[in-house]
Amino acid sequence: MTGVHPLWLPDEAFRALGSRRVLVAVGPDDGPVAETVIAEVAAATRRFGGSLTTTRAQSVTAEVAQSQDVVLAIGPSVAVAGSLATRLVPRPGTPERHDPYLPAIASVLGERFTILRWTTTGPGAFQAIRVGGTTVVMADGAAGLLSGMHSLVRRGESAFTAPEGELHWDGPLNRIRMLDHWDNTVVHPVMGQVERGYAGGSIFWSEGRVRDDLARVGQYARLLGSVGINAVGLNNVNVHAAEATLLTDHVADVARLADVFRPHGIRVYLSVSFAAPLSLGGLTTADPLDPDVQRWWADAAARVYESIPDFGGFVVKADSEGQPGPFAYGRDHADGANVLARALAPFGGTVFWRAFVYDHHQDWRDRSTDRARAAYDHFTPLDGRFDDNVVLQVKYGPMDFQTREPVSPVIAAMPRTRLAVELQVTQEYTGQQQHAVYLAPQWDEILRFPIAADGRSVGYVAAGLRAGTVHHRDDPVPPSGGIVAVSNVGDDEFWTGHPLAQANLYAFARLAWGEEDPLAVLDEWIGLTFGDDPTVRSAVHAVLDDSWRTYEKYTAPLGVGFMVRPGHHYGPDVDGYEYTAWGTYHFADRDGIGVDRTRATGTGFTGQYPPPWRDVYESVETCPDELLLFFHHVPWTHVLHSGSTVIQHVYDTHADGYDDVVRMAAAWASLDGRVPEAVFDRVTERLAEQERSAREWRDQLRSAFFRRSGVPDATGRTIY
Amino acid sequence: MTGVHPLWLPDEAFRALGSRRVLVAVGPDDGPVAETVIAEVAAATRRFGGSLTTTRAQSVTAEVAQSQDVVLAIGPSVAVAGSLATRLVPRPGTPERHDPYLPAIASVLGERFTILRWTTTGPGAFQAIRVGGTTVVMADGAAGLLSGMHSLVRRGESAFTAPEGELHWDGPLNRIRMLDHWDNTVVHPVMGQVERGYAGGSIFWSEGRVRDDLARVGQYARLLGSVGINAVGLNNVNVHAAEATLLTDHVADVARLADVFRPHGIRVYLSVSFAAPLSLGGLTTADPLDPDVQRWWADAAARVYESIPDFGGFVVKADSEGQPGPFAYGRDHADGANVLARALAPFGGTVFWRAFVYDHHQDWRDRSTDRARAAYDHFTPLDGRFDDNVVLQVKYGPMDFQTREPVSPVIAAMPRTRLAVELQVTQEYTGQQQHAVYLAPQWDEILRFPIAADGRSVGYVAAGLRAGTVHHRDDPVPPSGGIVAVSNVGDDEFWTGHPLAQANLYAFARLAWGEEDPLAVLDEWIGLTFGDDPTVRSAVHAVLDDSWRTYEKYTAPLGVGFMVRPGHHYGPDVDGYEYTAWGTYHFADRDGIGVDRTRATGTGFTGQYPPPWRDVYESVETCPDELLLFFHHVPWTHVLHSGSTVIQHVYDTHADGYDDVVRMAAAWASLDGRVPEAVFDRVTERLAEQERSAREWRDQLRSAFFRRSGVPDATGRTIY
Known part of the structure; x- marks a missing residue:
């Protein structure tokens, strides 16, 4: 691939690995990953002078291993280390940061070992250790081996x-580490090809069909696989007629x-239209309790699995912003989700x-209706009624991917439902990839937020972990999200x-994996990305x-959110969404502000x-400043x-924020000649737009x- | 043609004419009109049982005429009547409503004749008289005969x-009675096919080319010809790459x-891009003073006239909203216009x-710059510098087709320039053909407005009439617009x-012709349209x-204007254009409003x-209420x-306006069964939308x- 950024x-990222003698120990059945x-090792060693043995x-054996610089192995050789992984350890960073199992593990490992990190077992897990000059990566399966190899690359x-x-x-x-693409197969007259996309057209689709050239x-897929993404949604959750036919x-x-x-450990998902039995199947209803509808979905799923045995499943936006759903038939969303789930269940699909359902x-004019309430009101009565292969996908906040929202109360309210927390890497409300906004600190705040009554964090709940429990690998899989x-x-x-x-894409994957420090x-x-220049x-x-x-x-x-232009959501418009x-x-x-x-x-x-x-939120005395007007x-x-007033805070932060952007642009300008020219120019151009926009x-x-x-502004700065 | 509204x-409109004996007396050289x-007469008489003789x-002769019910004639038979038309009479409705020539004409005509109406001579003029049971229409040319025939149809x-x-x-x-189509030949991704069009796609173009089927x-053309339109612009004044190639x-x-x-007396015009010598001609400049550029335009015009000997000419939006223009070369708009005018002049083109040029x-933030000033500031210094075949096309107001603006001061300020006043039949800012808004009363107010220092009205200036002067038919053509x-x-x-x-399209043509009572x-x-049912x-x-x-x-x-959604210009958005x-x-x-x-x-x-x-406008004491905040x-x-306050006026008129719409909808609802069902349904649907929108x-x-x-609202009505 030429012409696109790596x-x-x-x-260069493969130099350290590629310049060494590497043994890859895998079995004939370990598959495409x-x-x-x-x-990867073959290419890297070819490029940097190392060697590959398989x-x-x-x-x-120990002798074989010691003749190598690196051993990457699947299978029995990791049995001992694997035995250490029988316990699921609470995620550090949650309120249950203490870990009662550390002493036990340490006693098994003895003084020779230093525990650098641990987390859950499951696909993707691996262990790495330095023994006798050899770096050994051990995994239960190919996904773990890929993760382990990329861990070496990163280090x-x-x-x-x-x-x-x-x-x-x-x-x-997290078991689920998924990226959804809001790609249309044909260019939508209003939304373009990628809805809320700010980086050109779809890499998947062109004029209604998959692209001929899938090199990109x-x-x-290689990039996502390298950071542990294991699921990709291929089309927009708003399913138009053209996209519906993918199914x-x-x-x-x-x-x-x-x-x-597939070779990168990633399963694909399709967004489907709940009305597909009508629009594609020629039925007279899409009622989820109708036997013909159930049969239609089962048949449709079966046909997909004939072609794609490891097909991931469906993503569904139902009864939301004009998309069809079960409400039209007097059914609830558990009825709706389960009919699809039962069609997928025989094949292992999800x-x-x-949960983004609101009016x-x-x-x-009606101040009693509150969109923030909608997901909770719709879904919490259904807790426990979703099949095991349904994951309720909940936006992190109660509104819609704003720069600042409280976390969604739904996350704490559905203990008997598998949940996935939905973030937005694409910067719909956060500068549309014109503004440099590194979002991982926001996601980190969200994931660390101790939402549950028992103190568990959002990240903890999303991962499917329960307070004060341990989970053995032989137990049934918990309702993990x-x-x-x-x-x-x-x-x-x-x-x-x-x-x-690009940092947001990377960081999303790393945080979804379980990394904690943005x-x-x-x-x-x-x-x-940039190498080791400390100035850069x-x-x-x-x-x-x-x-x-x-x-x-x-x-x-x-x-306060949504002070953006309706429709495209860029740039300021104080009252744009007000009426x-x-x-x-x-x-x-003239008197005040807030909801x-x-x-x-x-x-x-x-x-x-x-x-x-x-x-905390009920009282102005205890409500945090950053959510006061929410x-x-x-x-x-x-x-x-903070001691400031609401109006002075507005005056100050808007002036300060612009000043910050000026400093950001100056910092970047210092890199002229130190980063590739094309990157320098593009970022410089975007920072100029950010500065213009921030000034607006x-x-x-x-x-x-x-x-x-x-x-008036107490500081006397100009107000136009 | 089936399936579209007539x-x-x-x-049925042709029944009276078509049921009579009609003689059409034209010469072999009178042409396609x-x-x-x-x-038309043949079709009408065939349908309604009359007869056609040519x-x-x-x-x-008198005997021939008296054997007919109707005579439609071009030529010598109208010489006497034509001799009455040697004087150009000031347009009634202007401050010079008095007419010193009436007694003289009346003396020629004697007591036998009653002057029902008069106006200018020139193409399209005709006389009709009832003599000995025969209705005689006489004209100098075919355009007049067509007008005369349709006058009979209307009566x-x-x-x-x-x-x-x-x-x-x-x-x-008016010599110029023109409709511009802002049609793109290909669908524009943002603006659609017809920019500011609210009635579907273009009737001219499809996928970059003229439609195969031009029946519609x-x-x-027949409809426009029937009401005297004599010029049509075929493409959008914003000329994109595809449309530029029409030239x-x-x-x-x-x-x-x-x-x-052509058979309906209408010449066609093209909107052209000022940058065409660059984009189409491969030149390195579009500088209007560059000889290569002048030659390019001359050659381009000559090629057009090879195919279209009666081609009307060009419409140009230059240095406006991103369109290219002479400013890029340090030239002014007279330089720019004249290079095109000189290319067209040998062929009689215009x-x-x-004049819609502004920043x-x-x-x-800059309150000293005023868009309302722009056209005047740009163009009045150029008065007298435009060639005779340049018409400066001036929007009726200084802003942009708002529901209420003062008339443009440019209209009074360019006595040595041919002017055309530009109105907007398409309802960009006036409800987008979702709202029933009959615009002719607005146009009538504009045209009657005595803008000039000598008291002449906008309509009088646009028609090219001068105060206190008479014009003989043998004089050189005045700089008429x-x-x-x-x-x-x-x-x-x-x-x-x-x-x-449809009423707006009709009324525009009739007012452009010279009719005065909207x-x-x-x-x-x-x-x-609806026939004679008095209830309808x-x-x-x-x-x-x-x-x-x-x-x-x-x-x-x-x-106050522009309180609409930016971009599409529909629906309320108080601050939509504010920043x-x-x-x-x-x-x-919080204290007040207005500019x-x-x-x-x-x-x-x-x-x-x-x-x-x-x-009058300078003082709040004398400024009319309806323009106060302008x-x-x-x-x-x-x-x-009016005795009300500004804020109470806002409260009252917005409430009253909505109530008016409710009454409008009720009036229309009474016509169920009295008008064609498809019309009834469409209007009913639109009125429902108007009511919803007016409530918003x-x-x-x-x-x-x-x-x-x-x-607070003094009346106590609810404010949400």
Whole structure:
């Protein structure tokens, strides 16, 4: 592949591995992912002068291993290490950070080993250890071997020079690590080819069919596989007529994509239309309780699996923003999801059923209706009624991927349902890949947030972990979920429009895997992408580290969202969504601003949270400043915990945010000549647009709020 | 043609003429328009049992004439009547309504004749008289004969039963009576096929080429010809790459359309790109003073005239909203227009050069820049520098086709330039053919407005008439202009989306011709379209008569415009254009609203008007209420001439406007069964949308202005 950016897998990233003697020990039945490991090592060693030997895992004796610099092995050789993995350990970073099992494991390993990290077992898990000068990666299966190999790649020379006996034990926290593409197979007249896409057209589709040349999809699959993504949704959740036929007439197209993703450990999913039995099947109903409808879905699924035996399943947006759903037949969403789930169950498929259901024909005059309440009101009564192969896909917040929202109370309210938390890598409301916004700090805050009454974090709940329990590998699989996000990739030469938005794609995968420090992940990404120049490293950190908070400063004060242009969602428009049917208001008038969502005097949304949040958010005294206007309507002169007033906070943060952007641009400008020219130019161009846009945000919001409040800026800065 | 609505030419409209003995007296050289008259009479008499005889005009003796019911004649037989037409009479309705020539004419005609009407001579003029039981229409040429015939059609039975000796003397006030189509040959990804079109796709173009089947264009040409339209612009003034090639590669397509329009007395025009020498000609410049550029335009024009000997000329939007223009080369718009004019001059072609030039990258922070000033500032220094075959096409107001604007001061400021006033039949800002808005009362107000220092009206100036002068037919043609409008027609079955929007197309043509009473024109249209049912007549009047003022009530208080959604321009958005680069602001804050355009304290725009308007508008004391906020920024509690306050006026008119719409819908509902079902249903559906939308306008504007002003509605009506 030429002409497109290599993202975090430039050839150079393989130097340390590729310059060594590498033994890959896999069996004949280890499948295409194992072949991928062999191919990667072959290519790397060819390029950098190392060597590749392949053998069966059973043949790896200590002598054989010691004749190599690196051993990558599946199978019995890892049995001992594997036995350590019988317990599922709570995720560090949650309130249950303490771990009662550490002493026991340490006693088995003895003093020779230092536990660097641990996490869950399951597909993708591996162990790495330095023994007698050899770096050994052991895994139960090919997915783990691929993860382990890429772990070495990421660690570079340090993976081969670490002290003897350090055990690097890694595995995915989340079973589900999925990217959804909102790609249309044909260009939509309003939404374009990729809905909410800011990086060109679809890499999958062209003019209604799969692309002839899938080389780029292959590169994408390799990139995702390298960071543990294991599921990809191939088409937009808004399923138009052309895309609906992927399920029937064009399964062969889907199969071609599945063939490309399979060697990288990734299963493919289709977004389907709930009305497919009508629109494609010629039935007179799509009622999920109708036997003909059930049969139609079962037959449709069976035909897909004939072509794609490891097909992942369906993604469904039903009864949402105009998409059809079970409500039309007087059925609920458990009925709807289960009919699809039962069609997929014989083949091991899964339904991702989105909880993004609300009234998008709301009357703005009616202040009692609250869109924030909708998902909870619709879905919590259904807890326990979804089949085991249904995953309820819940947006992280109750609204819609805003820069700042509280986390969705649904996450804490459905203990008997598999949940996946949905994030948005594509920057719909966060600068559309014109603005440099590193989103991992936001995701980290979300995932760490102790939403549950028992104190478990969002990430903990999403991973399907239960408070105070341990899970043995021989137990039935728990109702585990994971993390899903909307991809930010298109056919742009940098994949993501803004080259620095590549960091979001990378970081999403790493956080979904279980990594916890967004700045460490960023640092890792910088090294892989830009190499080891410390000037570059520090400048990219200067641009990105605080960029999400910077973006929040100039766009979303105190939890107010949606001050964007309706439709395209870019750029400021204070009242753009104020009088619409979308349920997205701030109620700013000459006296104050904010939405009263209290139980006492407002919509009662606070009551959807478990303690302590139902009370924390209920009171202006305890509500965090950054969410104050999400939960309360207050006067402009209300004094925040920060000591500032609401109106002065607006004035200050919008001015400060713009100043931050100026500093970001200056930091990047210092890299002229130190990063590839094409990258430098593209980022420079985007930062100029960000600066222009941030200035608009600053001046428009300051002016609009001044015109309303009449309160001058205490600092005397110009208000236009 | 089946399946589309016949507009104002249903077969039934021809009954009175078609049931009579008709003699058409034309010569062999009278051309295709005369053939059209013969064909129309032939079809009508065939349908309704009359007879058609054709002869040469010279052969029409009194005896021949008296053997017929109707004589339609070109040539010597009208010499006497023609001799009456040697003087150009000021247009009634202007301040010079008095006419010193009436006594002289009356003395020639004697007591036998009653002057029913007069106007200019020139192509299209005719005389009709009842003599000895025969209705005689006489014209100098075929265009006049066509006009005369359609005049009989419109008058129906009364044309043949009028008293003996009444002379009906008619001719077009304006030489230019033009409809511009903003049609793209290919569908534009944002603007669609017809920019600002609300009636489906283009009737001319499909997928980049002229349509194969031009039957519908033929019907359109016939309809326009029947009401005196004599020029049609075939493509969007925003000329994209595909449309630019009409001038070169696809002249044959244009010629096919010219062939269709020609028999109806209509010449076709192309919108061209000023950058065509670069983009099409491969030159390195489009500098109008470059000899290669001049040669390129001359060659291009010559090639067009090879295919279309009566090609009308070019329409140009230059240096406007991203279109290329002479500014790029340091040249002014006279330089730009004249290079095209000189290319067309040898062939009798005309350039329509749009005065819609302004900075669309304005900084909203800068209150000293005023878009309203732009056309005047750009063009008045050029007065006298445009070639004779350049017509400066000036939008009626200084902004952009708003529901309410003052008339453009440019109209009074370019005495040595041919001017055409541009109206907008397509309802871009006036309800987009979802709302029933009969625009002729607005146009009538505009045309009657005594803009000039010498008191001449806009219509008088546009027609090229000078104050206090008379013009002999042997004098050189004065620098005459006319009226241009953007068409509202598309491939919709009713042509205009909203069936009642047909009235606007009809009325535009009739007002461009010189008719003066918009409600009489409406009445005429109702009769032709719906027949003679008095219930229908009165209900359609009830819907349309005041509909423009109703629309103003709920959308555009006191001269504030642009409170629409940016981009598509439909529906309310109080601040939608407030912080944009488009120069379209109202500056509403908690204290007041409006734009200070005075000389004393504002942008000085009032100074562009001649007396008395420069002073009338300058003072809040004398500025008319309906334009108050266009010219002044005043407190919410400012008291209007009406006695109400600004804020109460907003509250009242928005509530009243909605109530008007409810009444309009009720009036229409009474026609169920009295008008064709398809028309009834479509109008009913549109009125429902109008009612919904008017309610939004009412409630959003009342709420938004209350939130800002804090002043309660004195009537106590609900504000949400």
